[in-house]
Amino acid sequence: MKLLEDRIRKDGKIKEGNVLKVDSFLNHQMDVKLFHEIGLEFKRRFEGKEINKILTIEASGIGIACVVAEVFDVPVVFAKKTQTKNIAGEVYRTQVESFTHGRVYDIIVSKEFLGKDDKVLLIDDFLANGKALEGLSTLVQDSGAELVGAGVVIEKGFQVGGQIIRDRGIHLESLAIVESMDDKNGTIVFREQ
Ligand SMILES: O=P(O)(O)OC[C@H]1O[C@H](OP(=O)(O)OP(=O)(O)O)[C@H](O)[C@@H]1O
Numbered sequence: 684m685k686l687l688e689d690r691i692r693k694d695g696k697i698k699e700g701n702v703l704k705v706d707s708f709l710n711h712q713m714d715v716k717l718f719h720e721i722g723l724e725f726k727r728r729f730e731g732k733e734i735n736k737i738l739t740i741e742a743s744g745i746g747i748a749c750v751v752a753e754v755f756d757v758p759v760v761f762a763k764k765t766q767t768k769n770i771a772g773e774v775y776r777t778q779v780e781s782f783t784h785g786r787v788y789d790i791i792v793s794k795e796f797l798g799k800d801d802k803v804l805l806i807d808d809f810l811a812n813g814k815a816l817e818g819l820s821t822l823v824q825d826s827g828a829e830l831v832g833a834g835v836v837i838e839k840g841f842q843v844g845g846q847i848i849r850d851r852g853i854h855l856e857s858l859a860i861v862e863s864m865d866d867k868n869g870t871i872v873f874r875e876q
């Protein structure tokens with residue numbers, strides 16, 4: 684998606700440790716007009732697929748997933764990384780290693796909000812090692828819902844996540860795939876799609 688690649692080149696900052704910082708428009712301060720364009724692009728890419736729920740994971744997936752859900756006109760659910768008193772009753776649960784926090788979380792979704800009648804699109808801001816999407820797809824599988832596909836805003840194609848998710852047979856759409864990035868000279872190469 685050219686609009687997104689241009690924005691990443693303009694405002695993205697490459698950090699040590701394979702981290703691309705896009706917090707001025709994607710996952711801290713959020714450019715909601717850009718999010719709307721992203722929502723429309725996901726709608727185009729999943730055209731013809733029956734989707735009645737969006738599932739994401741806190742925290743950084745929530746903002747983008749909400750706007751995508753508005754475009755698809757379906758509810759959005761996010762997997763929580765902490766159990767709260769708010770969640771009464773039964774939950775689906777699995778473990779996810781967080782890329783930026785460097786620790787493992789139990790992630791949970793209430794059984795009330797995911798079940799066999801759901802046709803689910805996973806949405807997240809980043810795909811790196813694939814842990815978040817693997818965890819979410821496990822929750823979908825455990826719930827008996829149908830996993831229609833996964834949409835990520837930025838895939839870091841030099842990390843293993845994309846390969847893992849595609850090898851699982853999941854329909855994955857990444858709006859920008861970073862083939863390589865160099866924190867020394869600030870260059871980013873995107874994969875031709
Ligand atoms: O493919 P992966 O290796 O799982 O990386 C992608 C995940 O990493 C980030 O979450 P993270 O837990 O690092 O931070 P957050 O709490 O800001 O969402 C991001 O929001 C994705 O969910």
Ligand SMILES: O=c1[nH]c(=O)c2nc[nH]c2[nH]1
Binds near residue numbers: 704710782811
């Ligand atoms: O802001 C972010 N930059 C990244 O490179 C990344 N990888 C996973 N999650 C991420 N979040």
